[in-house]
Amino acid sequence: MRRTVAATTLSTAVASASAATDNSKLLGGTLLDRGASARFLTQTTFGPTRAEIDRVALIGRDLWLLEQLGKTATLHLPRYQALLAQSASATDARYAAWWEIALTAPDQLRQRVAFALSEIFVVSDADTALNDRPMQLTAYYDLLVRNAFGNFRTLLEQIALSPAMGLFLSHLGNDKPDPVSGRRPDENFAREAMQLFSIGLWQLNRDGSPILDAKGEQIPTYDLAVIENYARIYTGWTWAHRTSWGRGSNQADETEAPMKAFPDHHDSDSKVLIDGSVLPAGQTPEQDLKAALDSLFKHANVPPFIARQLIIKLITSNPSPAFIERIARVFENNGLGVRGDLGAVVTAIFLDPEARLGFLSDQTVYGKLKEPLLRLSQLLRAFEARSRSGVYGVGRTQAAYAQAPLGANSVFNFFSPQFQQPGPIKNAGYYSPEFQLQTETQGVLIVDNLGKRIALTTATAGDNDPVLDLGSLVAEAADSAALLDDLNVLMLGGSMSASLRDIASRAIALMPDAGDEASRMKRAQIAVTVIAVSPEYAVQR
Amino acid sequence: MSQQTRRDFLLHTLPTFAAGAGLIACGGGAGGAASDPTPPTPTDPVPPTPEGYKALVAIFLFGGNDAYNMILPASGSAYSDYAKARLDLALPQSRLLALGAADNGVPFAAHPAMSEFQSLYARGRATVLANVGPLVAPIADGQVRSASSLRPPRLFSHNDQSDQWQKASAAGLESVGWAGRAADLLAPTLSRQELPIGISYSGANLLQVGRSQVGFALGTGGAVEANFLRQNPALRPLYAEMLAAGQEHLFAREYASGQQRGLSYNALIASALAAAPASMVSFPGDRLGQQLAAVAKLISVRARLGVQRQIFFVSLGGFDTHSDQLARHEKLLRSLSQNLDAFYRATEALGLAGNVTTFTASDFGRSLSVNGDGTDHGWGSHQLIVGGAVRGGRFHGQMPDLVPGGSRDYTGGRFAPSTSVDEYGSTLLRWFGIPASEMAAVFPNIGRFGTPDLGFLS
Numbered sequence: 001m002r003r004t005v006a007a008t009t010l011s012t013a014v015a016s017a018s019a020a021t022d023n024s025k026l027l028g029g030t031l032l033d034r035g036a037s038a039r040f041l042t043q044t045t046f047g048p049t050r051a052e053i054d055r056v057a058l059i060g061r062d063l064w065l066l067e068q069l070g071k072t073a074t075l076h077l078p079r080y081q082a083l084l085a086q087s088a089s090a091t092d093a094r095y096a097a098w099w100e101i102a103l104t105a106p107d108q109l110r111q112r113v114a115f116a117l118s119e120i121f122v123v124s125d126a127d128t129a130l131n132d133r134p135m136q137l138t139a140y141y142d143l144l145v146r147n148a149f150g151n152f153r154t155l156l157e158q159i160a161l162s163p164a165m166g167l168f169l170s171h172l173g174n175d176k177p178d179p180v181s182g183r184r185p186d187e188n189f190a191r192e193a194m195q196l197f198s199i200g201l202w203q204l205n206r207d208g209s210p211i212l213d214a215k216g217e218q219i220p221t222y223d224l225a226v227i228e229n230y231a232r233i234y235t236g237w238t239w240a241h242r243t244s245w246g247r248g249s250n251q252a253d254e255t256e257a258p259m260k261a262f263p264d265h266h267d268s269d270s271k272v273l274i275d276g277s278v279l280p281a282g283q284t285p286e287q288d289l290k291a292a293l294d295s296l297f298k299h300a301n302v303p304p305f306i307a308r309q310l311i312i313k314l315i316t317s318n319p320s321p322a323f324i325e326r327i328a329r330v331f332e333n334n335g336l337g338v339r340g341d342l343g344a345v346v347t348a349i350f351l352d353p354e355a356r357l358g359f360l361s362d363q364t365v366y367g368k369l370k371e372p373l374l375r376l377s378q379l380l381r382a383f384e385a386r387s388r389s390g391v392y393g394v395g396r397t398q399a400a401y402a403q404a405p406l407g408a409n410s411v412f413n414f415f416s417p418q419f420q421q422p423g424p425i426k427n428a429g430y431y432s433p434e435f436q437l438q439t440e441t442q443g444v445l446i447v448d449n450l451g452k453r454i455a456l457t458t459a460t461a462g463d464n465d466p467v468l469d470l471g472s473l474v475a476e477a478a479d480s481a482a483l484l485d486d487l488n489v490l491m492l493g494g495s496m497s498a499s500l501r502d503i504a505s506r507a508i509a510l511m512p513d514a515g516d517e518a519s520r521m522k523r524a525q526i527a528v529t530v531i532a533v534s535p536e537y538a539v540q541r
Numbered sequence: 542m543s544q545q546t547r548r549d550f551l552l553h554t555l556p557t558f559a560a561g562a563g564l565i566a567c568g569g570g571a572g573g574a575a576s577d578p579t580p581p582t583p584t585d586p587v588p589p590t591p592e593g594y595k596a597l598v599a600i601f602l603f604g605g606n607d608a609y610n611m612i613l614p615a616s617g618s619a620y621s622d623y624a625k626a627r628l629d630l631a632l633p634q635s636r637l638l639a640l641g642a643a644d645n646g647v648p649f650a651a652h653p654a655m656s657e658f659q660s661l662y663a664r665g666r667a668t669v670l671a672n673v674g675p676l677v678a679p680i681a682d683g684q685v686r687s688a689s690s691l692r693p694p695r696l697f698s699h700n701d702q703s704d705q706w707q708k709a710s711a712a713g714l715e716s717v718g719w720a721g722r723a724a725d726l727l728a729p730t731l732s733r734q735e736l737p738i739g740i741s742y743s744g745a746n747l748l749q750v751g752r753s754q755v756g757f758a759l760g761t762g763g764a765v766e767a768n769f770l771r772q773n774p775a776l777r778p779l780y781a782e783m784l785a786a787g788q789e790h791l792f793a794r795e796y797a798s799g800q801q802r803g804l805s806y807n808a809l810i811a812s813a814l815a816a817a818p819a820s821m822v823s824f825p826g827d828r829l830g831q832q833l834a835a836v837a838k839l840i841s842v843r844a845r846l847g848v849q850r851q852i853f854f855v856s857l858g859g860f861d862t863h864s865d866q867l868a869r870h871e872k873l874l875r876s877l878s879q880n881l882d883a884f885y886r887a888t889e890a891l892g893l894a895g896n897v898t899t900f901t902a903s904d905f906g907r908s909l910s911v912n913g914d915g916t917d918h919g920w921g922s923h924q925l926i927v928g929g930a931v932r933g934g935r936f937h938g939q940m941p942d943l944v945p946g947g948s949r950d951y952t953g954g955r956f957a958p959s960t961s962v963d964e965y966g967s968t969l970l971r972w973f974g975i976p977a978s979e980m981a982a983v984f985p986n987i988g989r990f991g992t993p994d995l996g997f998l999s
Contacts (some may be wrong), residue, residue, distance in 0.1 A: 126861065128869060170864035176911050181628050182945060184953060186912040188863040191697075201695060224697065224952065231912075247864070247914070312843050317792075369792050402744070409858055410604070412700055422717070422750045425795055432792060436745050439758035440803030443796070444765050451769030499786045510775045529769050530776070534783060534794040535800070 032057045035494020039359075042493055042540055043315055044068075045108035046115075047378030048488065050472075052108070065347055068109035073145050074101050077256070080138045086391050086464075091125065094134040096464070098405040099392035102377050103385065105467075113346050114141065115405070115436060116313035119305075121159050121197055122168075123259070124408045129167040132251075137406050139256030140164035141537055149343030151228065152306065152331070153297045156198065161258035165189070165238060172236045172259055173247030176267040185267065190230035192411050194222055194274075197378075199301035206328045207321035208304040220275055221301060229271040234291045236266025244378065247306040261285035295321035297340065303328035310346065312417055315355045317368040317431045323354040359541040360495040369434040371414075372401035372446050379450060379532055382490050385466035393464025400449035402437040447533040454529050473515055473524035480508040485526050492529050495541060504530045558911040594843055595896050595973055596851040598666065599720070599748060599835060600829070600877070602903035604861030605699065607870055608922035609909055609943060612669050613724060615650035623943045626954060628911045630866055643671060643690050643940040654875035657882035658925065662934060666885060666894075667927045670991050671938035672949070673713035673907065674921040674958030675702065675964050678989045682948035685957040696905075697918035697955070699861070703904040707748035709962045713987045719966045720852045721751025722983045723975055733847035735809060737864050740839065742832040743856035749763045757806055761831040764811035767804070775840075806908070813842040822887040829880045837887035840897065850974065862905060864915040876902075881927050894929030898998060900924045902962075908945055909954025920951060921958030924965065929996050930972060937997040963987050964995055 017182065032040075037056035041048035044065075056064045056341035079097035087093035105111050123140055140162050146456050147155040166172025171189035195201055203211040203219040210218045240257035241248050243264045246317045266285040272278055273295040279288060296302070307327035311319045330348040349355060359365040367403055370378075376397070379385075387393055398402045408414045415436035420426035425435070454468060459469045476482040485506055488496040496504075507530045512521045594644040610630065614620040615637055625629040637650035638659040649669070651659050661667035675693045684691065693711035695701035709719040724738035731738070739749030739756025749756025771776050784801050788794040817838050824830035824837075832855035840851070857877060862869050865957050881899060888897040906922025921941070927933075939959040949956045963984040965977075970983060971994050980987055987993050 018732050021901055039909075126858075129865070142833075171913060173864070173913070182626065183628060184908075184910050184912050184917070186863050186915060187917040188861075191918070195698065201698065201701075216796075220695075227697075287764070363789055365791050367790070367792065369796060410861070415572050416700065419745075421795055422755045423795065425791060428791070430791070432795075435792075435795070435799075438796075438799070439741075439745050440799045441765055441807060442803075443800050444767055444803040444807060445760065447769070447800070448765065448767040450769060455769070455772070497789065500783065502784050503786070507776060507779050510773070526773070528775075530779070532782075533767070533769065533780065535788050535797040536790075538796045539790055539793045541790065 019520030024519075032060060032364075033183075034489045034492070036323065038489050039541070040064075040350075043355065043380065045112050045381075046056045046102045046374065046488060047381035048493070049381050049384065053489065061351065065350060068216065069112065069149055069343055071107040071345070073110055073148075074105040074107050074137045075142045075145060076101060077135075078144050080134070083391065088135040088521050090397065091131075092393070094138050095395060095397075095405065096123075096140065096391050096393055099377075099380075099394040099466075102136075103380055103392060109346075110145060110148045112314070113310075113342075114144040116310060117144040117148060117155075118406055119313060119408070119413045120192075120309050121155075122406075122411045123162075123164045123412050124168065124406055124407050124410070125404075126407055126409055127168055129170075130164060133164070133167070133305065136164040136254070136256065141406060142256075143372070147342070149346070150338030151338070152302070152342055153293065156193075156297060156341070157294050158258070158287070159197070160189070160193070160234070160289065161237070163254070163259055165236065166259050169193075171237060173236050175245075175265050176235045177232065184228075185231040185235050187227050187324035188230040189234055192229050192294065194227070194230070198296045198305065199274075199299045200305045203379075204301045204304045206300075206304055208308045208319075208324035208328070209321055221299075225272075229273070230292055232267040232269070232271055233279070233288045236261050237289075238262065238264060264410070273368045283469055288425060292523050307331055307345070307349075308416060311349055311355075312368070312431070312433060314349060315368070316358060316366055317366060317433060320354060323352055323358075327353060332468070336343070343475065363541075365428075365430060367539055369405060369432060369438065370538055370540050371434050372438060372442075373397060373403045373405075374444065375532075375538065376401060376450065376453070378491070379453065379528075380466055380468070383468035383470060383528070385453075385468045385470075387461065387464045388458070388465050389463040391464040392466055393462070395464075396465060400445050427539070447516060450532045451529050452524060454532060470524045470528065471522060473528075474520045477520035477523040477527075478515075480505050480523070483508065483524065487531055491528075492536055493541070496531075500531070500534055500536055547821075549732075591686075594837075594849055595945055596853060596893075596898075597720070597839060597969055597973055598833075598853040598897065598899040600857065600899060600901045601703070601743070601746070601748075601854065601856040601882075602860045602873075602877070602901055603856055603858040603907045604903075605702075605907055605914050606901075606922060607862055607866065607875075607907040609902075609907065610870060611652050611655070611874055612638065612640070612649055612671075612868075613652075613715055613944065615648040617646040617647070619943065621646040626909050626943060626945055629914060630734075630911050630916065640669070641935060643669075644937040644938070645940050645942075647940065649936065651878075652832065652871070652874045653870045656880035658878040658927075659741050661885060664795045665934035666929065666931060667881070667925060667928060668931050668933045669936050670926060670934055670960065670995065670997060671940045672906075672921040672956060672958050673938060673960040674926055674962065675705040675709075676958055676961040676963075676990075677712045677986070679959075679961075679991065680957050685949050685951050696920055696951075699904050699918070702825070702918075704747055705815070706902050706904065706962055707712075707746065709966045710986070711962070712927060712986045717752055717981055718746070718748040718750045719970075720748045720854075721754055721756065723751075723970050723973065724749070724754035724852065726975060726979055727850050731849050734849055736806060736846055736848055736851075738850050739854065740836075740959070741854040742835050743854055746854050749852060753966070755877055756852075757802065759799050759810065759835070760808070761835040763835075764801075764807040766807060766811065790965040797826055806928075809846070811984070813845040814838065815891050816845055817842050822883055823889045824883045824887075825876060825879045827876050827880075829855065829876050830883065832856070832950045833880050833884040833887075836857045837884060837891070840888070840893065841891055843965065843969065853958055862915050863917060865911065866915040877925075880940075881925065888928070897943070898928035898930055898931075898969065898972060899924065900927075906956065909956065910945060917953075919955040919992060921956045926997055928998075932997050932999050937995055960992075960995065961986075964990050967993045968995040968997060 026204045032392040037053045039050040076097050081098045144311045169189040174186045238260040240260040241253045245262045271282040334344035415433040419436040421432045421435035509524050554648040636653040639650045707718045708715045737757045741758040784797045824834040836853045888894045901924045907916040908919045941956045
């Protein structure tokens with residue numbers, strides 16, 4: 001079933017893409033050049049590797065995607081548990097599991113999409129309720145991994161009932177109102193589940209543009225009364241291991257099991273849903289929750305809202321309305337009448353003509369600033385970084401990269417989808433979300449850290465520090481042209497400018513080839529550094 | 542970074558401000574104070590007269606600070622009303638730290654964790670501005686629930702309301718921040734100032750973004766540099782050349798110019814900080830303490846940097862207390878109080894207590910009504926202002942009656958502000974040196990409000 005749906009989407013996408021251009025070599029198909037394969041893998045994985053570039057070039061994007069859709073999900077919780085013994089803390093074990101899987105798991109497409117989902121459906125260890133609960137965070141991440149190609153409605157329900165989300169947005173332990181004292185239900189999850197996880201603030205056309213009223217103004221999707229009704233719906237849920245109502249928990253008793261309902265603490269009066277329909281009084285917590293999530297899922301905003309969110313995380317910060325609309329249509333119907341099929345949605349995104357060819361038709365704005373963590377993961381994957389111990393101890397990346405997996409400052413993620421970098425980008429009306437966390441000083445810290453990781457050798461590294469394997473470059477490092485040809489594909493998808501190439505050549509020449517391994521290793525190191533700190537490497541096209 | 546390379550970066554990248562123009566006249570700015578019935582009686586020595594340097598320090602309390610548990614009625618029926626509405630979140634009366642009477646005659650107190658703030662207030666160095674927030678226009682008591690056209694859009698939404706605070710543009714007239722707009726006006730007059738007026742120790746923010754001026758974010762650990770350049774000095778000119786090379790892609794171009802600024806400003810600051818005197822004040826070791834210690838340190842080298850006007854942005858996060866509020870909020874307010882005190886003492890030690898004004902802002906206030914062990918998103922809230930120029934030891938603004946359904950209750954104890962962010966900002970900027978005649982250029986909506994100078998600074 002899954003393969004059938006994906007295959008349908010694939011052939012539709014390839015057909016429409018082929019119709020858009022004569023150059024089918026650039027599209028799905030086979031016989032891709034290695035640069036184009038690398039570019040595709042920059043979008044679809046945590047970074048191209050030589051082996052994966054060869055595979056995409058050999059079998060083509062369609063088959064590679066099909067292969068990836070069918071791969072077994074690599075789950076984080078088992079690796080987290082296994083790494084506890086080798087880690088300084090449970091939080092370090094969570095990071096080590098995440099990095100091991102990001103850098104080495106075969107189901108790269110699923111992992112990359114799960115990371116994008118983790119920046120839409122945000123929970124964070126910056127929150128005091130979660131910073132000492134890495135197990136819950138890891139279990140939550142697995143929920144995203146499992147559902148990355150599943151149905152959006154299922155994802156929404158699992159998120160709503162996850163203890164990590166219940167702690168983060170405080171609907172775990174949310175009690176029914178008390179009219180005598182005036183106590184109200186907690187509105188946190190009710191609000192953010194609408195604003196950030198499903199429909200957004202404004203009514204949208206299918207292409208993501210706002211619907212305007214007769215006065216030309218945007219129309220809100222909900223008001224405070226709607227939030228108050230949904231806050232009452234999300235009452236009566238708490239820890240699965242609790243035998244009585246309450247919010248407290250002994251961590252030793254906690255599992256990743258979904259939250260459990262206590263009907264006595266659920267507001268059983270009638271409620272009004274966002275579409276105006278009325279939930280009758282006396283429903284169970286489960287019945288109310290199902291109806292609430294159904295009402296959000298079927299809202300016309302969800303397809304364009306989620307389409308844009310995924311496109312800007314994966315492909316480009318400024319997708320055309322037509323691109324958003326094509327993906328919204330796939331969200332509405334995967335070709336077999338199913339709404340919310342995320343496997344079909346992401347396949348359609350990656351094979352869309354704009355994802356494939358946008359960089360040719362628009363060479364000045366198409367694409368995005370890479371997230372700091374992805375600049376690092378792409379470097380570590382390109383050179384198959386490994387540590388002596390086998391632990392991927394990339395560690396705490398907050399200071400150097402302003403990012404860590406499930407580590408945003410708030411439910412609003414590390415950066416806002418609406419952020420516009422002041423100056424020429426904002427003045428021209430473009431969005432540039434990833435600029436928000438890459439301030440000028442952060443930019444220096446990032447290249448500083450990338451440079452340090454490139455300079456790390458097996459002699460200078462700690463047991464758990466991943467060290468880049470530059471050995472494969474030594475053979476060609478005598479010839480700077482050959483070296484740069486290779487790195488151009490591996491690190492830049494074949495897009496290196498003449499200017500960068502010239503500067504990199506002169507940088508390599510600072511270390512003359514002495515015919516020995518040491519000088520060639522140094523030349524390779526300089527070349528990798530110069531490219532990794534370049535403005536071209538910082539941008540995904 | 543070598544002098545040669547640093548000069549290259551500076552030459553290529555630093556903005557050149559118009560030289561020769563005089564500093565905008567500053568000082569004055571105490572208009573609106575004539576009606577003040579209770580002048581403070583400070584026990585500290587009067588701060589030194591301005592030396593031509595002034596700084597504003599914004600402490601943004603991210604998440605929406607529950608002002609009603611920060612500053613609350615100390616006794617009597619006002620306390621009873623508060624306690625009745627606040628249920629389990631009500632702070633015990635016996636633990637409150639008395640401040641003084643608000644405009645409505647009700648005695649108010651501070652949260653028990655804020656003894657340092659209480660002391661600053663008692664010494665006349667701190668004040669409370671009551672019930673301030675985004676407003677399109679003044680809303681009279683009777684209009685709060687009916688005047689939908691006067692309500693700012695997207696009330697109670699975190700990102701929208703914190704944007705409105707930073708833009709001071711509930712009416713939607715502005716897309717940039719009010720401190721940035723002030724910097725646009727001031728920058729051409731600051732001939733010796735190489736650094737941007739806006740300095741953030743809390744990342745990118747809208748407050749410091751102007752039309753031409755943009756704030757610069759620094760790290761709290763001191764100036765940064767790139768190790769690969771330090772290790773390979775020969776790479777420096779090549780990297781400078783790479784960043785200066787024209788980039789085809791707009792984002793790569795902007796990234797490159799950001800890297801140039803990042804390297805040049807950090808180099809500038811590194812050389813200035815090398816001469817920084819040792820701090821005579823120790824700060825709390827928490828995130829806010831690190832940020833404010835960094836601010837104090839940068840101010841200490843103002844002469845080396847040639848800076849005359851600075852607006853700093855720091856933050857404390859975690860105020861979105863939907864749950865577990867009592868424990869979380871106490872920890873946050875303790876940090877805030879201790880840090881306000883440490884920073885004030887640091888400015889005193891620099892002889893600049895009267896030249897530096899620190900003020901708080903937040904996404905929104907919170908609901909007076911309670912959801913169990915937390916509160917939800919509100920609208921108006923109280924803010925704190927600290928400094929030697931503050932007309933402290935008294936309340937400013939109008940305190941709402943903390944009664945559900947009261948005259949300023951929009952719904953569920955979400956009180957409509959009686960003072961606008963525009964008035965709050967214009968009072969700060971009047972002191973900072975923006976002439977009254979230019980204020981409408983910074984706050985285009987200020988004409989709709991009665992008090993462009995609230996009189997809390999002298």
